[in-house]
Amino acid sequence: MLILAYLIGAIGIAVEWRSYVLYDAQAFRRWSAAGAVLWGLMYLLLGAWTAALTMSCTAARTLVSGLLTSSTRKHVIAGFFVTAFVLMTVFSWQGLVSLLPAFAVINTTLALFYLENRSMRILMLASSIAWIINDIIWQAWPALLAESVAVLLNLRTISKMKTP
Numbered sequence: 001m002l003i004l005a006y007l008i009g010a011i012g013i014a015v016e017w018r019s020y021v022l023y024d025a026q027a028f029r030r031w032s033a034a035g036a037v038l039w040g041l042m043y044l045l046l047g048a049w050t051a052a053l054t055m056s057c058t059a060a061r062t063l064v065s066g067l068l069t070s071s072t073r074k075h076v077i078a079g080f081f082v083t084a085f086v087l088m089t090v091f092s093w094q095g096l097v098s099l100l101p102a103f104a105v106i107n108t109t110l111a112l113f114y115l116e117n118r119s120m121r122i123l124m125l126a127s128s129i130a131w132i133i134n135d136i137i138w139q140a141w142p143a144l145l146a147e148s149v150a151v152l153l154n155l156r157t158i159s160k161m162k163t164p
Helices: 002-020 025-046 049-065 071-091 096-114 117-138 141-160
Strands: none
Touching: 002 025, 002 141, 025 049, 025 117, 025 141, 049 071, 049 096, 071 096, 096 117, 117 141
């Protein structure tokens, strides 16, 4: 199972890194959602239940976040996802380590729903730090590598984007 988890994680690396070098917010969201599905499966195989549940749900969240134009719908759907992530965390509680993916997915939800491209990416850096710590704890080495490089790619992309 460990080898399969790491193999899926290796595929997730390519998908995740691809998302962070894209300048278009919608393309970023599509590739990021695909990566979330892979990471969710990897965490499941590693026994990291909170990370698996929340990460799997982020695929839908990431795709939906770019489609909402009505502020009322945006608030309702963002509230739905935040509530879902809290419930998933409670349901899959494995101790304080469960707070790391919970923080990461809720923080990213707020960034995706309420911020634009550059600001969104800047706030998502805090989520990356939480995922990195989570990956060290669970020995999710492919995810750790991917998230660490994603931080660098994201910083590079942010630095090349024009300030609004």
